[in-house]
Amino acid sequence: MPGRDPQERGRTTTPLELLYDLTYVVAFAAASDQLAEQLGRGDIWPALGAFAFAVWAVSWAWLNFTWFASAYGNDDVLFRLATIVQMIGVIVLIYGLPVSFESAAHGESPNNLLLVIGYIVMRVPLIALWLRAAVEDPPHRRNAISYVVIISVVQVGWFVTAIAGLPVVVTVVSLVVLAMAEMIGPVVAAERYGYAPWNAGHIAERFALLTLITIGEVIAGTTAAVGVLTQVQGWSVEAVLIAASGLVIAASVWWSYFLVPSRLVLEKRPERTFGWRYAHLPLFGSIAAIGAGLHLATIALEHGGVSLLGIALALAVPLATTVALIFLIWSVLMRSFDLTHLPLLLATLAPLAAALAVGAGTQPHQALDLEAPGALTALSAVIGLVALGAVVEVVGHETVGFGHTLRAWRQTRAGALKRSGPLHGRGDRI
Structure with a gap:
């Protein structure tokens, strides 16, 4: 896994990436259906909050996989297995969506343990892949390690918010902070340690x-x-x-x-x-x-x-x-x-x-x-x-x-x- 050529012209999506995307067809459909059902019951603002949380979680996990695959997707056995495990995580997260929307409708946090477990299953294989990239692509090692640290720390945060039983306001604020950390951290790390060879x-x-x-x-x-x-x-x-x-x-x-x-x-x-x-x-x-x-x-x-x-x-x-x-x-x-x-x-x-x-x-x-x-x-x-x-x-x-x-x-x-x-x-x- 030495890294792909960022200057390669005509680079196209692989069949493995298309297979991975199929789980997101189901994920977006599930989030859309849950939003419609909650709107039909009149729970407008809780439904919109839970929908935003669900779409962000699904989209961000997809974005991170896509970012890594663009830089290091060598399509070997280990990469394929890690991708399939991430697909399992998407499915687990989907099962947590009804609980998330129902909780929001009752004034509770949209975060729940099943949803978080699915999200962590989507992210842990990516941590392993970044570690592999750090070993096999020395010129970009610091960048890869920065992704490992950021993803690992934030996953602990997601898990804590799901089990700590904090007040709803505190939990929601924590979710926003964690989401911002997920999005801002990689940009700061890339500016400091250099960029992965994405295309x-x-x-x-x-x-x-x-x-x-x-x-x-x-x-x-x-x-x-x-x-x-x-x-x-x-x-x-x-x-x-x-x-x-x-x-x-x-x-x-x-x-x-x-x-x-x-x-x-x-x-x-x-x-x-x-x-x-x-x-x-x-x-x-x-x-x-x-x-x-x-x-x-x-x-x-x-x-x-x-x-x-x-x-x-x-x-x-x-x-x-x-x-x-x-x-x-x-x-x-x-x-x-x-x-x-x-x-x-x-x-x-x-x-x-x-x-x-x-x-x-x-x-x-x-x-x-x-x-x-x-x-x-x-x-x-x-x-x-x-x-x-x-x-x-x-x-x-x-x-x-x-x-x-x-x-x-x-x-x-x-x-x-x-x-x-x-x-x-x-x-x-x-």
């Missing part, structure tokens, strides 16, 4: 693939909602509109994300990877939350108890957040701020505001009743307007934002040509 193009592809996984939750939510609707009332114009709108939302999020030339830029300016990767952590959650909004529509159709305004909020807010985060990722990547995106953002928000207006004007304090005149039409209008907002973002970016992306890319490429020396050769620093 920026490979990192960009891996993050793009996880984004696709989370977009899959939007398609799953659409399929579930339309499936319940057709079972109750059969196929109708409204059912077709909802199905089409859900797919349009998924396609538009995909289109918007991949308008950002991440791989192209990061291969030229890999020092921008750190800020770019952290901007993805809330993005994974916001996209999965769109799927939760569609799952909430399924709950409303199947069991009732959810207002149309609640469904509108559960769809419009995460979509607006997703659009804003894609713009943030673009800005961090390009090191630029385009004021022309602000009118585009407002234009995107207009249909979302209209969706909220429809929800507020259709018995906002009563549960959605499909038997009520115009209820199904109003539901399809809400989902259709949210889809329209997503389309406006795509069209606006293609017609207005693309030109600025080209200009920013030319400036980035010109700046890269002026840089001297490699980014992170053996022991080099940015």
Whole structure:
């Protein structure tokens, strides 16, 4: 395990990495379903807190594996076995999610022993892999040891918060501190001890693939909602509109994300990877939350108890957040701020505001009743307007934002040509 070539062009995701990602399909689906169920019960803020905690834990563990695999993924027997053990940890963590959401709904900490055990199982094999890298890649030994120390110390902290029985406020504050330590520690250590030989193009592809996984939750939510609707009332114009709108939302999020030339830029300016990767952590959650909004529509159709305004909020807010985060990722990547995106953002928000207006004007304090005149039409209008907002973002970016992306890319490429020396050769620093 001597380390991969950070300058390798055309580096692609391996079948082992794709296998590892399959567990995250289930993890995001479980978190999305739990969020929808809790929202359906009216436990809004506890559900959002537990969802944020779950998505962060899942995304951060994935990010750390991806970071190591980009630098040292040699695909031998030991690396494969360590990866499979980490997959087991993901599954254990998933079993802890229902407990986490229920605890939050009762005013308790979302942290629990089963969830923490799953998280530790995901992280301990990574500690072993970093130790192996420290032995077999002497030029990057100090960097590898710094990861070992940071991960080990924080895992002890996670375990203590799960068993100490501290007051809820103290536990939540401790969780935030531990999460910040997990994120800030590696950056500080890398600045001091140098960077592992990760490959920026490979990192960009891996993050793009996880984004696709989370977009899959939007398609799953659409399929579930339309499936319940057709079972109750059969196929109708409204059912077709909802199905089409859900797919349009998924396609538009995909289109918007991949308008950002991440791989192209990061291969030229890999020092921008750190800020770019952290901007993805809330993005994974916001996209999965769109799927939760569609799952909430399924709950409303199947069991009732959810207002149309609640469904509108559960769809419009995460979509607006997703659009804003894609713009943030673009800005961090390009090191630029385009004021022309602000009118585009407002234009995107207009249909979302209209969706909220429809929800507020259709018995906002009563549960959605499909038997009520115009209820199904109003539901399809809400989902259709949210889809329209997503389309406006795509069209606006293609017609207005693309030109600025080209200009920013030319400036980035010109700046890269002026840089001297490699980014992170053996022991080099940015």
